[in-house]
Amino acid sequence: MSDADALAATTQAPSQRIQLSEIALIGVYEISKILTAPTRLETTLANVLNLLSSFLQMRHGTIVLLADDGAPEVAVGAGWSEDSLSQTPQRYPERAIGQIVATDVPLVVHNVADHDLFDASDVAALASDGVKVSFMGVPIRAGDRVVGTLTVDRIWDGESVFRFDSDVRFLVMIANLIGQTVKLHRVVARDRDRLIEESHRLQKEITKLQPAPASGVRASGIIGESPAIRSVLDKIAIVARSNATMLLRGESGTGKELFARALHEMSPRAPKAFVKVNCAALAESVLESELFGHEKGAFTGAVATRKGRFELADGGTLFLDEIGEISASFQAKLLRVLQSGEFERVGGTKTLKADVRLIAATNKNLEEAVRNGEFRADLYYRISVVPLLLPPLRERSSDIPLLAARFLEQFNEENGRQLAFSKQAMQVLKSCYFPGNVRELENCVQRTATFAAEESIVAADFACGQDQCLSATLWKGKASADPWPKAVGGLGPFSAPPPVEAYREPPQLARPVAAPSNAESVEAAPGTQWPESFDRGDDSERARLLEAMEKSGWVQAKAARMLGLTPRQIGYALRKHAIEIKKF
Incomplete structure (x- = not known):
């Protein structure tokens, strides 16, 4: 420039x-x-x-x-x-x-x-x-x-x-x-991304803390809206979030397998397999092969290597029904698997591992079995991490109409019929005791529907109206100690069963009572009033008492109503005359 x-x-x-x-x-x-x-x-x-x-x-x-x-x-x-x-x-x-x-x-x-x-x-x-x-x-x-x-x-x-x-x-x-x-x-x-991430995290936490509604388990076939069923399903929804071993207790016919499947479906393991084994249906040698698998040539008939139920349930849930029936030697083998997750196939030497969530079930009183040395205490503590008592049908009578309607619907679908219950027929079902629980109710509905002449099932169609009730025949001359004491809250320690008066229409199955050495020493409780029609002083009283017990199938509450007595009075009378309740 x-x-x-x-x-x-x-x-x-x-x-x-x-x-x-x-x-x-x-x-x-x-x-x-x-x-x-x-x-x-x-x-x-x-x-x-x-x-x-x-x-x-x-x-x-x-x-x-x-x-x-x-x-x-x-x-x-x-x-x-x-x-x-x-x-x-x-x-x-x-x-x-x-x-x-x-x-x-x-x-x-x-x-x-x-x-x-x-x-x-x-x-x-x-x-x-x-x-x-x-x-x-x-x-x-x-x-x-x-x-x-x-x-x-x-x-x-x-x-x-x-x-x-x-x-x-x-x-x-x-x-x-x-x-x-x-x-x-x-x-x-950055703040937006952080808030979105925090919102997703909180949503996951809320989902984890909020138990799934009981209505979400319908896929497992559980039918019922009673408080007893809702309480069980709520507990299952909570337990399903963990991998804790669960022990389902309850009388036969209460649907243990259905509740076990519901627990699996509500858990994070739902996409994996749900495998079931009935321990009482298999011999010990067969049960070991079923659970752990076997190698080729391990025994006669083992023509190929076969995976056991533990391997098949890897990542999922294994349901062992009737676990109280396994032998003492097999209890030790099962305990080892539950403690370490390791096992060997029958005839094999390679140690295998399986990630399995175990659900066990029994209608046996395991506490008594442990006291008698029939069941290992360490295995009992291993499988009974979360015990849950399933309610018998008598404690959820409001579910009987729903269950009966479902069983009748299945019968109609299978047989091409259009049957329905009348109001009187439904009242008959609701008033029954059903000692066989849901399984007996299903049997009753199918049998009645099979013989029903009209499109509407009425009270007279039931077998009990024709003095052919299967329960009465099954229990006639037999009785059983109620093996199921009530559990506190369904998860706590067992306590004594409630008195007969606690049931709505109670045919309470009486416990065996040993005959006293001196029958005269058995007296009624102070203040007990006996009806005039029941003579306390001669042998006819004992004969009438035996006759009533036989007719009622040894159900004390039914015999008491026949004689005009209360369940407490008939209990005193049985002990007074040294009548031993026959065992089932």
Whole structure:
């Protein structure tokens, strides 16, 4: 530059500074409005570049934002739109931008064709028509970090150094505004991601803590809405979240397998297999092969290697029914598997492992079996981590109509009939004791439906109305000690059974009573009033008592009603006459 040119530039500088400062102020104001608009970040940056083109006479403008690892994350040019996302990304001179980021200072290049930061492809993209192109770039900072660059290029017409300096200062101001906007967007994005993640975590926790409703177990075939059933299902829903071993207790016919399957379906193991084994139905040698598998040639008939039920249930649930019937020697083998999860196939030496959730079931009084040395105490504690007593049908009589209707529906589907219960027939079912529980109810419904002459089942169709009740025949001359004391809360220690009076219509199965050595020593409780029709003084009383017990199938409550006595009075009378209750 000559001395004359320098003097001219110095003379014109004050007026140019005033004009450029006004332009810069207007530009900062307009761009600040764009940056505060509630739009997508890429759209905001593209709008900034579009506005800059009117202030700086630029040909191209690019904003590049960096990720946390320093790699380019966003590249936006003037005219960017969401429709251009699928197109080729905005091209930018990587080496020039890399220097701006590394040095954290602006870069000004008068002619990109003469600078070593621009390769042939960059020159071809920026100066494709052979004109001289100048380049300006400034860093975008967020705090003390460089988070991107703002670059522009334009045709170089030999403008003065002063023009470059003023434009760079203007770009630095804009870059600072962009840096604050980018920082705010990233803070908001991080908070949004954190809140979404926290919301998902809390939702999972709520799902874990909230027991599944009882109605969600219908797939397992459990029918009933009584408080007793809802209580059992609520406990199962809680236990299903863990891998704790569960022991299902209850009388025969209460549906232990159905509840075991419900526990499996409500647990995280539901996608895996549910495998069941009836321990009482298999001999010890066969049971060992069934559970642990066997190798080829392990015994006669073992023509191939076979996986056992533990292997088949890997990752799922194994249900061992009638576990109280296994022998003492097999109890030791089962205990080892439950403690270590390891076993060997019959005839094999390789130790195998299986991840199995065990559910056991029994209608046997295991506590008494442990006291008598028939069942190992250590195995009892292993399988009875969570004991659950299933309610007998007499304690959920409100479910009888639902169960009976379902059994009749199945009968109609299988036999092509359209039978229905009359109100009187349903009353007969609801008043029955059903010592065989749900299994006996199903038998009763199917037998009655088979012999029903009309489309509506009436009270006279039932076998009990014809003195052919299977329960009465089964229990006639037999009685059983009720093996199922009530459990406190269904999960606690066992206590004594409730008195007969606690049942609604109680044919309580009487316990065996040893005959006293001196019958005369048995007296009624003080204040006991005997009906006049029951003579206490001669042998006819004993004969009538025996006759009533035989007719009632040795059910004390029925015999008491026949003789006009209370269950307590007939109990005293049986002991007074040294009548031993016959065992079932």
